[in-house]
Amino acid sequence: MYQYDLHTGQSVEKTALVKNAGPEHANRLSSTAGIRAAGNHQGVVLLAGPALAQSINLFAFDADTGAFISSTTMPQYGNMRHFVVADNVLYAGVGVGANGSAGGHVLRWTGDKTNPFSFVEVADLPAQAADLTVHQGRIFISTWIGTGDDGLAADGPVAGAADVLAGIWMSPRLADGDPGLTPADSAGWRKVWDVSEYEPDPTVASTYALGGLASYGGQLYWGTMHVPLKATYTHLLRYPPVDEESSRATIQNTQRSISIFRGRNFGLDRQQVDLLYGATELPKYDPAANGGAGAWALVSTNNTPLYGSGGLGNPYNNYTWKMVVAGGRLFVGTMDWSYISKDLGNQAAQQLGLPASAAATLSAAPVLAEQARTRENPPATFGGDLFVFNSPWSPAEVVDNAGFGNYLNYGIRNIVTDGTDLYLGTANPMNLRTDPNDDIPEGGWELIQLRTRAW
Template identity: 50%
Template sequence: MATERLTERTADITSASPADANLLNTTAGLRSAAAHQGVVLLAGPSVIGGVNVFAFDGVTGRYLGSTNLSAYENIRHWVVAGGALYAGVGVGVNGGEAGKVLRWTGDRTTPFTFTEVADLPTQVADLTEHQGRLYVSTWPKAIVEGSVAPSPVTMVAPADSGTPLAPPPADDPNDLASIWMSPLLAVGAPGLNPEDAGNWTQVWSAAEYEPDPVVRRAYALGGLASFGGRLYWGTMHVPLQATALHVSVYPPRSQAQLQATVQNTQRAFAVFRGQNLGGAHERIETLYGESTLPAFDPTANNGVGAWAPAPTGVTPVYGGSGFGDPFNLYAWKMAVAGGRLYIGTMDFAYISLEGQLPTPPAAGATTPPTFGSDLWAFDAPDRPARAVDTGGFGNPLNQGVRTMIVDGSTLYVGMANPMNLRTDPTPGVPKGGWELIRVSRR
């Protein structure tokens, strides 16, 4: 960092052995990283099964080897809590069948030893330490990050059969996007251990906010953080996933019904915070969200069904979903730096609007939509969030703040930017491809 020099280390892996090279070449992406006790771990899902992990010596930079964790299928984030390193993973196809929390028990000599310390019904998205416990956010069963549902024009609306619609299957709250709380880290043996795997508590699920029983099954959760004695978390909404799920449960009987489904299943992210979670004096607040959301009633119109506003049961403390921008779909990552809580978003406006901003702003927007992801900050627990940047840090093709690393009051922000064909070499022209941004307080 002192010399600001970037050195590619790919050859350290590919030249180590054919097995190491094969593992790297079959890694879909190194989406997950951690550093602890002198070891750097890089991990990502394999295209042929399992999770591939690579290790480096954090002091000398020497490559230590690689392995495939065949029991898991997805990995996103790590956290150091109580002096131990933990990672969240998924199990089954694309990680969509269940979740685990792994405790790293390795060292420089044996960098690939782990033990399972949580057995959860859904895959883990993010982790944080809060008041002596580990908390995780999860994704629902069988929803895959990064996938986009078919375009509505491919959802052919069947003819009206005249048969009344049936209610959807009853929710299993364990299958929904949730916040789970670990046992106290200080109870029993230090940290979390295998005997703690079955003792986690679900303290919140999407059913506590979203009134539509089908749409809530497409909710996912993103970043979470401990700030000011409270736990903060936010939702994520993969574009058109809720629409595709709703169409599969309630096939529209006309083009008008299909368009109504598309319109009423879209959600911007909501932000929540909680105190005394799981206790007698638990308090959960919706900081940014809605007091009503569209919900489908399959019994309306003599069994044809109709959408209508339904109460969420909450009154947002500060404002509307997505910080007032309907294209802000993910509260992707949270981090505390310099006494502030930062929230990075995924903004779908550029792709959704095909690079053309609407005039006037989209209906329901409290602020005009912009291209490029946002970074917002809570300067204190009793203040609303303020915008740090709403335009992808000068590049409107930067769709999302996917990850953040804290160094004192400085943030290193990893951007998601899928517009890789935008390669205009002209200086100052927005370009595709991910960027690494340093955000420092003045």
């Protein structure tokens, strides 16, 4: 845990404050898989992350002095990703069970420096909350199906179970009734969109998640998330291939890169959702075709992209990790899994019991799928991407597509704004890349300041 001073540019590690506070806090820290969520309100900084026992751990600091206050474990929740402040109230999204596999909630913070871990539940959801934002007097959240966060996973919701498909949920109006959201609002949230309105294949749809979202230009923007090869893995287990050809067909037809949407007038008859980046047609599997042998066919998504194909030109863009607005522009950070594709292809082939030759097909699957659909051959560029919408009426432009000078930064996982400046938190798990004398950049996450006024 670190504190960074925006004025001096100095970073101070705070981890020792937790360890030295006593065995209870030190043991809690050592059982925390990672710090995933950070909130700051009324003089209290809250840091939270999933713990090893399918719970979450929280750590509180005094924002004014930097002192450690206390820590706690919340065993009733299994994940927490983001906080948001709305009308001077702090909220957080959580999941229940292992990685949110048993549903989710939105929590309202009711604490202070003397009681930093006081929360009440103000939303009861069938899926865990991923990101959340304020839009036109309400809180909107994206959901993630809790089935293996950053790796291959075969389990998941039954194909077509619309109540748990990844979607966009809308709260009651913050100004209605008591100020802000209260426990009385828990059942008043509405799902206003889910991935079945775009993805035609129900098995693939069951593996979607939704990530970053933001309010921009009077509309809500959001994007999809796709754990690498998870849809392939799930489809092959649900419909075992009869031969190598059918296996290759499944690998090719289950690839999805991120899609970007925006919408307005939610919950009204005139609600409208636009696809900005994605596909007009996507492959759908019919298990009854060919006399029960099954077959894939391109079918309509009932959407036409306004600006371009999925992945914003990069088929390996698989996570829409974070969206923020700064200086009148919308920034979108993504994950690009091209650097790890070879390793994941080998891993998937072994787990699925496929021949070694299938590993190369799995590694190149996003490009092969793009070639099959569009006849284009997009080049692979290692490193996470940052895009910007300079206005609500223009397509996205590339800010950087190579990890900001370190292609081992395979994603822009989080973004914090300070006026027009951005602070980018990268995802970079290549921790064994530590040799400063080789021609490979160093591993480990980075915090990058981006001065948007400079360009």
